Amino acid sequence: MEVKDGGSPVRRWRKKCRFSQRELGYLVKRTHTTIYKIENGILTNISEDLALDIADRLDVPWEDLFIAHEVVVAPKVSPVNGDKMPVPA
Numbered sequence: 001m002e003v004k005d006g007g008s009p010v011r012r013w014r015k016k017c018r019f020s021q022r023e024l025g026y027l028v029k030r031t032h033t034t035i036y037k038i039e040n041g042i043l044t045n046i047s048e049d050l051a052l053d054i055a056d057r058l059d060v061p062w063e064d065l066f067i068a069h070e071v072v073v074a075p076k077v078s079p080v081n082g083d084k085m086p087v088p089a
Contacts (some may be wrong), residue, residue, distance in 0.1 A: 001051040001066040006041035009065050013058040014039070028053040 003010065012020050014035070021039070022032040028050060037043035038054075048068075055062035 001042070001046055001048055001062075001068055002066055003038055003044050003046060004065055007039040007043075010035075010054065010058075011039040013060050013065070017058055021058075024054070024057060027057045 014021070019027070020032070021035040025032040028035075029055045030050065034043065038046065046066075051062055051066045055065055058065075
């Protein structure tokens with residue numbers, strides 16, 4: 001997931017909850033350095049798990065802090081004749 005607005009919403013909500021970077025890092029099982037990098041726009045893409053953990057600990061909808069990227073799956077092409085093969089669901 002992409003961090004919104006260079007991480008400033010994460011910082012704003014963290015301070016509103018009165019957590020230090022170290023405390024929030026502990027709660028989401030990361031270091032305070034990771035929280036620092038998110039808040040300062042150094043770390044701009046993070047895992048979905050981390051994004052959801054941060055939002056949960058700050059008690060804010062994840063959509064207020066992060067932008068989800070949809071995964072696009074290209075259809076498989078047959079190596080024999082180049083026809084598109086059905087992709088199993």
